[in-house]
Amino acid sequence: xxxxxxxxxxxxxxxxxxxxxxxxxxxxxxxxxxxxxxxxxxxxxxxxxxxxxxxxxxxxxxxxxxxxxxxxxxxxxxxxxxxxxxxxxxxxxxxxxxxxxxxxxxxxxxxxxxxxxxxxxxxxxxxxxxxxxxxxxxxxxxxxxxxxxxxxxxxxxxxxxxxxxxxxxxxxxxxxxxxxxxxxxxxxxxxxxxxxxxxxxxxxxxxxxxxxxxxxxxxxxxxxxxxxxxxxx
Ligand SMILES: NC(=O)C1=CN([C@@H]2O[C@H](COP(=O)(O)OP(=O)(O)OC[C@H]3O[C@@H](n4cnc5c(N)ncnc54)[C@H](OP(=O)(O)O)[C@@H]3O)[C@@H](O)[C@H]2O)C=CC1
Ligand SMILES: O=C(O)C1=N[C@H](C(=O)O)C[C@H](O)C1
Numbered sequence: 001x002x003x004x005x006x007x008x009x010x011x012x013x014x015x016x017x018x019x020x021x022x023x024x025x026x027x028x029x030x031x032x033x034x035x036x037x038x039x040x041x042x043x044x045x046x047x048x049x050x051x052x053x054x055x056x057x058x059x060x061x062x063x064x065x066x067x068x069x070x071x072x073x074x075x076x077x078x079x080x081x082x083x084x085x086x087x088x089x090x091x092x093x094x095x096x097x098x099x100x101x102x103x104x105x106x107x108x109x110x111x112x113x114x115x116x117x118x119x120x121x122x123x124x125x126x127x128x129x130x131x132x133x134x135x136x137x138x139x140x141x142x143x144x145x146x147x148x149x150x151x152x153x154x155x156x157x158x159x160x161x162x163x164x165x166x167x168x169x170x171x172x173x174x175x176x177x178x179x180x181x182x183x184x185x186x187x188x189x190x191x192x193x194x195x196x197x198x199x200x201x202x203x204x205x206x207x208x209x210x211x212x213x214x215x216x217x218x219x220x221x222x223x224x225x226x227x228x229x230x231x232x233x
Contacts, residue, residue, distance in 0.1 A: 073141030099209030
């Protein structure tokens with residue numbers, strides 16, 4: 001496939017390596033210095049850019065009939081608008097807050113655990129995410145996905161970064177040099193603790209999942225998720 005990389009930073013470069021190993025061609029690399037770019041002859045675009053750049057990049061792909069794999073986080077306040085435009089323009093779109101295959105299994109574990117724990121309201125729920133210090137958004141997109149699934153089965157109406165709001169689900173977002181991405185959900189009672197944790201050892205898992213999603217989406221129309229790619233959930 002001929003792939004455009006919209007964003008050529010830490011993730012763009014890791015995706016390039018994995019895509020080449022899987023015999024794809026990287027025909028376009030876009031970063032903050034790119035003035036304008038053409039999408040002719042592109043089979044699929046993979047956007048790992050910035051919260052401010054993601055929506056324009058995605059809409060440009062819809063305008064040129066190019067399927068988009070969207071990995072950028074921190075722009076989800078525009079998600080419904082983007083979905084509506086995708087449908088209107090008959091585009092092809094797949095967003096995932098985390099493309100790692102392991103995290104997508106972890107999402108399913110989190111859903112199952114939260115349904116079971118709904119029977120035991122004496123457990124307090126807490127969440128922690130740890131990422132590298134260059135990360136622009138907090139909490140991580142992955143933590144938001146996890147929190148939304150927990151909230152569906154709990155007394156909480158929303159999540160918060162503020163530990164002083166006990167009525168909201170607290171996400172402790174830590175920034176530590178060189179951490180690729182760690183997420184933990186913990187249930188604590190007076191008698192015991194249950195926790196589930198995913199630790200990324202590098203960015204390769206995110207990149208592999210994004211390339212697998214790009215291979216899967218070729219030739220399809222509509223809005224998809226990693227659950228469609230992996231046939232789970
Ligand atoms: N869904 C997932 O599985 C994962 C998602 N992410 C998310 O992906 C995003 C990128 O992460 P990461 O690679 O670590 O970040 P980096 O900061 O390393 O890379 C961001 C890239 O975007 C470029 N950029 C800036 N403006 C534009 C623009 N207008 N159009 C295209 N590219 C632009 C930057 O250019 P320049 O270098 O010139 O500044 C840079 O190359 C983040 O939102 C992160 O949260 C990260 C890992 C996994
Ligand atoms: O910025 C990152 O690095 C990551 N961002 C994603 C997120 O916000 O959840 C996924 C991963 O944890 C790495």
